[in-house]
Amino acid sequence: MRVASKKLLDDSLHERLATSGFRFTAQRQHVYSVLLRKRDHPTAEQVFIRAKRHMPEISMATVYNCLDALVECGLVRQVTLDRGATHFCPNMKEHCHFYCDVCSGVFDIDLPTQTTLSLPQGFRAERLDLAIHGRCPACSSRKR
Amino acid sequence: MRVASKKLLDDSLHERLATSGFRFTAQRQHVYSVLLRKRDHPTAEQVFIRAKRHMPEISMATVYNCLDALVECGLVRQVTLDRGATHFCPNMKEHCHFYCDVCSGVFDIDLPTQTTLSLPQGFRAERLDLAIHGRCPACSSRKR
DNA sequence: CTAGGTGCAAAAGGTTTGCGGTTAA
DNA sequence: TTAACCGCAAACCTTTTGCACCTAG
Numbered sequence: 001m002r003v004a005s006k007k008l009l010d011d012s013l014h015e016r017l018a019t020s021g022f023r024f025t026a027q028r029q030h031v032y033s034v035l036l037r038k039r040d041h042p043t044a045e046q047v048f049i050r051a052k053r054h055m056p057e058i059s060m061a062t063v064y065n066c067l068d069a070l071v072e073c074g075l076v077r078q079v080t081l082d083r084g085a086t087h088f089c090p091n092m093k094e095h096c097h098f099y100c101d102v103c104s105g106v107f108d109i110d111l112p113t114q115t116t117l118s119l120p121q122g123f124r125a126e127r128l129d130l131a132i133h134g135r136c137p138a139c140s141s142r143k144r
Numbered sequence: 145m146r147v148a149s150k151k152l153l154d155d156s157l158h159e160r161l162a163t164s165g166f167r168f169t170a171q172r173q174h175v176y177s178v179l180l181r182k183r184d185h186p187t188a189e190q191v192f193i194r195a196k197r198h199m200p201e202i203s204m205a206t207v208y209n210c211l212d213a214l215v216e217c218g219l220v221r222q223v224t225l226d227r228g229a230t231h232f233c234p235n236m237k238e239h240c241h242f243y244c245d246v247c248s249g250v251f252d253i254d255l256p257t258q259t260t261l262s263l264p265q266g267f268r269a270e271r272l273d274l275a276i277h278g279r280c281p282a283c284s285s286r287k288r
Numbered sequence: 289c290t291a292g293g294t295g296c297a298a299a300a301g302g303t304t305t306g307c308g309g310t311t312a313a
Numbered sequence: 314t315t316a317a318c319c320g321c322a323a324a325c326c327t328t329t330t331g332c333a334c335c336t337a338g
């Protein structure tokens with residue numbers, strides 16, 4: 001990544017955080033960059049491990065704090081698929097997640113749905129989470 | 145509930161369990177009846193508390209075992225909406241869940257979606273989970 | 289008869305909290 | 314300057330596991 005584009009990203013991150021009343025910190029910048037680098041729906045612990053490579057002193061509590069701030073200001077989606085750990089996804093395009101019941105892999109799926117859902121009176125929807133459970137290509141081809 | 149209809153329910157539960165290779169036990173019967181009695185998406189702990197009223201010696205491990213068996217044999221849906229505890233829902237009609245970000249309430253919503261989603265090659269979908277996050281009627285009318 | 293289920297208690301896994309020191313705005 | 318944030322460690326909550334006993338099939 002070139003310096004100029006990195007600076008732009010940081011400026012935009014700074015602004016997003018500020019808009020939601022958060023401070024711009026090195027930890028939040030780094031956690032966000034970790035998410036952008038490898039978009040594989042890591043758990044908080046996986047983010048922690050990756051973040052520590054370039055920021056060895058970062059703590060788990062801070063990772064949660066950063067992830068929560070990023071979710072709050074609309075840069076990251078929180079994805080809860082089963083009883084296990086929460087996953088985090090920096091892809092904010094409208095899409096859904098495929099969860100493989102066999103290998104627990106998570107995949108982004110572009111959804112073709114026209115989501116014109118009509119909610120009963122009084123409900124105010126803020127976002128949709130469509131999760132598809134099943135078997136991913138690799139696990140489909142393996143014997144069951 | 146009349147005895148005849150209860151017997152029918154038990155027979156059907158017995159058959160469903162057997163089909164998936166599970167035994168019919170008093171605990172599974174009771175846990176299922178607890179879920180059917182009050183369809184409010186209880187967590188495992190809430191099921192545990194309710195189940196203990198008529199079966200004081202039941203354990204948490206057994207509640208999880210029973211819930212898992214019921215999920216496995218297609219009588220109960222597992223609903224993971226946030227970082228908190230998993231919810232359980234005995235409504236197997238196609239529907240989605242509304243999760244109130246304010247009060248954490250869970251509501252069944254009849255979904256009008258025609259879900260003709262086209263998955264990429266190789267993915268085999270087994271079920272869909274559509275969760276809508278937002279504010280429920282009560283929390284919408286309260287001030288933010 | 290015996291594989292599978294139960295209750296108990298302890299362990300594991302994931303997330304949150306309290307606190308003293310640090311820093312962005 | 315100071316409210317927000319950080320790192321650390323302990324606490325907390327949810328779920329799983331190991332084991333001795335029991336029971337449905």
